[in-house]
Amino acid sequence: MEHLPQQYRHLFPTLQTHTMLASCSQSALAEPVSRAIQDYHDSLLYKGTNWKEAIEKTKFARNEFAKLIGAEPDEVAIVPSVSDALVSVASSLTAFGKKHVVYTDMDFPAVPHVWQAHSDYTVSVIPSIDGVLPLEQYETHISDETVLTCVPHVHYRDGYVQDIKAIAEISQRKGSLLFVDAYQSAGHIPIDVKEWGEEMLAAGTRKYLLGIPGVAFLYVRKELADALKPKASAWFGRENGFEGAYAKDARRFQTGTPAFISVYAAAAALSLLNHIGVSHTRDHVKTICADAVQYAAEKGLQLAAAQGGGQPGMVAIRDERASETAALLKKKKVICAPRDNVIRLAPHFYNTKEDMRRAIDEIAAKTIHK
Ligand SMILES: Cc1ncc(COP(=O)(O)O)c(C=O)c1O
Structure with missing residues (x-):
């Protein structure tokens, strides 16, 4: 290699x-990514308007991320950060009528921060044991009252890698949705959302995805996306930006105009990663x-x-x-x-x-x- x-x-x-x-x-920043950033900049500097191109680039980036994780493009929303992805997800759960959420002590602090702000939910934190999260811990802490289980694919502190397929089997058996934070894995560990079965997954672009801050992706499995009505959703989450109907796919988890300059970077970066x-x-x-x-x-x-x-x-x-x-x-x-x-x-x-x-x-x- x-x-x-x-x-x-x-x-x-x-x-x-x-x-x-x-x-x-x-x-590290790759030259094709740097050129993409420059392209966005130059299109504003020399052409004055670039909205149409930017929208096309957004679609391209979405497709590339979908390819990277084995999803369909319409199962991917573009959001500003992984934290925003979880905020949108949290705003969509009322339909289930359950108010118990589980996350782990290996989650990045943004995860507890989001749930601390949702005082109407009860929360269980799964403790790791000697630096690992045995599957039995998920069996113990997820119950039929759990609406959402949040797990990191990879622990941000030491690189510990979890078996998402096995966790998804447990959470589904117990009737919980599974949200996977893949920010520390996407780009260097293969991800296959269809094979593993998690309902939701998020990753930002500045780490292993070779991009810059400003853009993250949220995968929501198709049938689920169509059933949820996130409150954190606005005109980029609509089928037609100026009308009220939710987009008919995961885009309904989007809010406003994406950071296009970061979208350009992400498009070039993801294309390079998929090529390799x-x-x-x-x-x-x-x-x-x-x-x-x-x-x-x-x-x-x-x-x-x-x-x-x-x-x-x-x-x-x-x-x-x-x-x-x-x-x-x-x-x-x-x-x-x-x-x-x-x-x-x-x-x-x-x-x-x-x-x-x-x-x-x-x-x-x-x-x-x-
Ligand atoms: C595993 C993990 N999740 C989430 C985040 C936060 O991501 P964002 O700043 O996009 O919300 C980080 C940031 O370092 C992270 O390592």
């Missing part, structure tokens, strides 16, 4: 000067992470990864002063992503084993970790 970086590194100018390992936060194929990216990332795990152990570094789940696509190294270390690494042009007491090395298809080893050498050289 070493051929992936050889083939594609030249598209990423930052890689000539920096070791970029922060895809769990912001991936996420399964190839996954194989490559797994290979270089496996090498890095071994190398980090040889260097005496402590890993934060839990024993269990699918193979993580990041290497999380324990460090009580993670932010300080990341700042030191940045001075050496090694870009990684600290979070709490771990430094996350999150490679993509453009990274090499040597990139990971270089970061590990730098981390190991910092006496503050010893």
Whole structure:
């Protein structure tokens, strides 16, 4: 799989000067994505109007995301962020007459934040056990009163990968909908919503999807989308923007004008990812992470990864002063992503084993970790 970086590194100018390992936060910008951003900018600067093109680009981005996750394009809504996706979902659940929601202690804080604001719902938080979420925990906490279960596909802190198909089987058996936060997986782990069976899934574009902030996608399974009436919905959620009827598909979860500049970036980025194929990216990332795990152990570094789940696509190294270390690494042009007491090395298809080893050498050289 070493051929992936050889083939594609030249598209990423930052890689000539920096070791970029922060895809769990912001991936490197590819030239085609940069050109797409420029195109949007130039169309305003030199042509004055670009609404029609922007709407076409929005459709294209939707199609590409649908392709990436095995959905139909009309099952995808374009929203500003993953948080907004969940806000729209939360605004659509009254029809079920159930007021119990479940999420996990591995969800990104935006998930609890949304539910904390919904004081009319009762909430159960599934606790992880020694860094993993055994399926029995879902059996215990989801009940026939549960309207929605929210889970992360991948834990943002250490890369722990959950078996969404198995969780979907449990939640469906108990009569709950399943919302999957795939922000830490989309773009480097293959997703197949039809095979797995979750009802909803969201991902933003600035991490492994190679885009910039401003756009996220929400998948809602077709039959379900048509039955729900989200309150967080406005003219981009209508069949015809100026009339009142909900769009006849997942677009009803949309509100206002999307951040077109981010849509242009997402369209180019998704097109590149679909061209490469996420399964190839996954194989490559797994290979270089496996090498890095071994190398980090040889260097005496402590890993934060839990024993269990699918193979993580990041290497999380324990460090009580993670932010300080990341700042030191940045001075050496090694870009990684600290979070709490771990430094996350999150490679993509453009990274090499040597990139990971270089970061590990730098981390190991910092006496503050010893
Ligand atoms: C797993 C996960 N979910 C959600 C979010 C928040 O996404 P947004 O800012 O698009 O709401 C993040 C951001 O880092 C994340 O890592």
